[in-house]
Amino acid sequence: MKSSEIIYNRLEILEALEIMGSDPEKIYDDITALAASICNSEISLITLLDDKKQFFKSRHRVDIKETQLEVSFCKYLITEDVDQLIVEDAKKDARFSNNTLVVNSPYISFYAGISLKWSNGTRLGSLCVLDPEPKKLSDQQIKGLETLAQQVIHLLELRQAKKDVDKKKGELEKILNSSLDIICTIDRNGTFLSVNNASKNIWGYCPSELIGRNYMDFVYEKDRQKTEISSKATFSGKETLNFENRYVHKNGSLVSVLWSANWDEQDKTMYCIARDITEKKKVSEHLEHSERRFKTLVQEGSDLIAILDNEANYKYVSPTSTKILQITPEEFIGKNAFDFIHPDDQASVYNRFKEILEKSQVTIDPFRFKNKNNEWRWVETIATNQMDEPALNGIVANSRDVTERVLYLKAIEEQNKRLKEIAWTQSHIFRAPVARIMGLIELIKDHDLTLKEKEEILDFIVKSAQEIDSIIKDIVENSFYNIKSNNSITKDDY
Numbered sequence: 001m002k003s004s005e006i007i008y009n010r011l012e013i014l015e016a017l018e019i020m021g022s023d024p025e026k027i028y029d030d031i032t033a034l035a036a037s038i039c040n041s042e043i044s045l046i047t048l049l050d051d052k053k054q055f056f057k058s059r060h061r062v063d064i065k066e067t068q069l070e071v072s073f074c075k076y077l078i079t080e081d082v083d084q085l086i087v088e089d090a091k092k093d094a095r096f097s098n099n100t101l102v103v104n105s106p107y108i109s110f111y112a113g114i115s116l117k118w119s120n121g122t123r124l125g126s127l128c129v130l131d132p133e134p135k136k137l138s139d140q141q142i143k144g145l146e147t148l149a150q151q152v153i154h155l156l157e158l159r160q161a162k163k164d165v166d167k168k169k170g171e172l173e174k175i176l177n178s179s180l181d182i183i184c185t186i187d188r189n190g191t192f193l194s195v196n197n198a199s200k201n202i203w204g205y206c207p208s209e210l211i212g213r214n215y216m217d218f219v220y221e222k223d224r225q226k227t228e229i230s231s232k233a234t235f236s237g238k239e240t241l242n243f244e245n246r247y248v249h250k251n252g253s254l255v256s257v258l259w260s261a262n263w264d265e266q267d268k269t270m271y272c273i274a275r276d277i278t279e280k281k282k283v284s285e286h287l288e289h290s291e292r293r294f295k296t297l298v299q300e301g302s303d304l305i306a307i308l309d310n311e312a313n314y315k316y317v318s319p320t321s322t323k324i325l326q327i328t329p330e331e332f333i334g335k336n337a338f339d340f341i342h343p344d345d346q347a348s349v350y351n352r353f354k355e356i357l358e359k360s361q362v363t364i365d366p367f368r369f370k371n372k373n374n375e376w377r378w379v380e381t382i383a384t385n386q387m388d389e390p391a392l393n394g395i396v397a398n399s400r401d402v403t404e405r406v407l408y409l410k411a412i413e414e415q416n417k418r419l420k421e422i423a424w425t426q427s428h429i430f431r432a433p434v435a436r437i438m439g440l441i442e443l444i445k446d447h448d449l450t451l452k453e454k455e456e457i458l459d460f461i462v463k464s465a466q467e468i469d470s471i472i473k474d475i476v477e478n479s480f481y482n483i484k485s486n487n488s489i490t491k492d493d494y
Contacts, residue, residue: 013122028057049069054066083114110131112137113126113127180201184272201276205250240261304324310357327372342368364381378406383397
């Protein structure tokens with residue numbers, strides 16, 4: 001491996017450990033103290049080397065925290081790629097005889113270092129002992145130093161493992177806290193062990209307000225019994241899916257929650273996911289209400305609702321067709337509306353139908369529509385263009401049977417016509433006796449008439465008056481007869 005690659009790997013590992021410049025830790029200090037004792041040396045160090053300096057993670061009887069690489073003994077373990085380096089007398093070793101740590105305080109003569117070798121073979125530094133007096137180590141002392149160096153590596157690996165776990169835990173917490181659902185753990189006693197941040201949005205409580213509390217404290221009173229039953233089933237090992245209950249929000253409102261939960265017997269923990277379905281339930285209830293309203297208006301109402309394509313073929317017909325026309329919806333589907341319209345009305349209806357293809361809505365005046373018994377019923381229709389509405393994709397026709405109304409209006413029209421005829425006829429009959437009476441009255445004014453002549457004239461006036469009375473009776477009787485006959489219209493009249 002190239003020197004630059006070795007340095008890069010070492011720096012990468014040290015950076016991941018975040019150990020350079022870190023505070024002293026007793027567990028490392030205990031190792032250097034034991035190393036100094038085993039080797040009967042005054043100084044003991046745990047060194048870690050980056051590209052600029054030598055850092056002392058632990059230092060026994062040394063005040064300084066680091067040195068430059070130029071004066072480092074330990075760097076030779078890395079540059080010479082050896083597992084151990086023992087210098088019995090530095091003054092006699094050309095590599096160290098002029099080293100400032102040798103010629104000046106602390107006047108190092110003896111050095112023994114064991115390489116701190118990472119699992120991938122990268123050397124990070126050393127566990128070393130130093131002394132101002134030259135000396136030798138026994139094999140047992142060297143073995144003890146190697147064992148302690150291995151313990152340092154184990155500690156560094158544990159540090160890295162903990163950092164990896166903390167990193168993954170942090171990532172997991174970020175994932176959990178980014179969830180819109182509540183994710184929590186509960187022990188067998190029902191106590192919240194952990195809760196993600198979604199609890200604040202859903203229940204109004206921060207995780208810290210829930211952890212340590214019993215989940216039943218927040219369940220709506222009327223839902224506690226079924227919640228206890230479900231929890232017992234979960235604690236017994238049964239998986240809980242889509243269990244619904246209500247929690248009391250911090251502000252006092254009710255929150256509908258859908259639960260999924262599993263019990264882990266080994267961890268003695270229930271793992272839960274709770275989803276807020278409050279708005280979903282409101283939408284569902286609104287939809288149910290709309291569906292009931294639709295059923296009432298469309299399926300049980302008095303109007304006939306139909307959806308037609310742009311050629312007037314039936315795509316949907318409401319069940320009210322059976323009641324209104326005695327024709328089932330199934331009998332309409334696929335047939336054309338004009339097959340049921342009276343031939344005399346088809347042209348006017350067709351013209352209005354063409355308009356709906358360009359307008360949003362048109363009203364079609366009453367026209368005749370054939371029922372199951374081949375009888376003609378008068379219907380009026382409001383047609384709305386819903387071709388662009390994906391759910392409908394057609395023309396919605398709202399039709400109402402107005403037969404009785406049309407017949408009533410026709411009867412009134414016929415009645416008025418007959419009354420006009422009666423009035424015209426009787427007016428001519430009425431004028432003759434009236435004219436006679438007026439002429440006789442003028443004769444009476446003549447003072448030269450005898451008594452007998454006056455009596456004869458009065459007799460004529462009486463007869464004319466009786467004639468007028470008879471004419472009035474005939475008018476009344478004829479009018480009554482015509483009104484009565486017009487109120488007895490049959491199907492044949494239309």
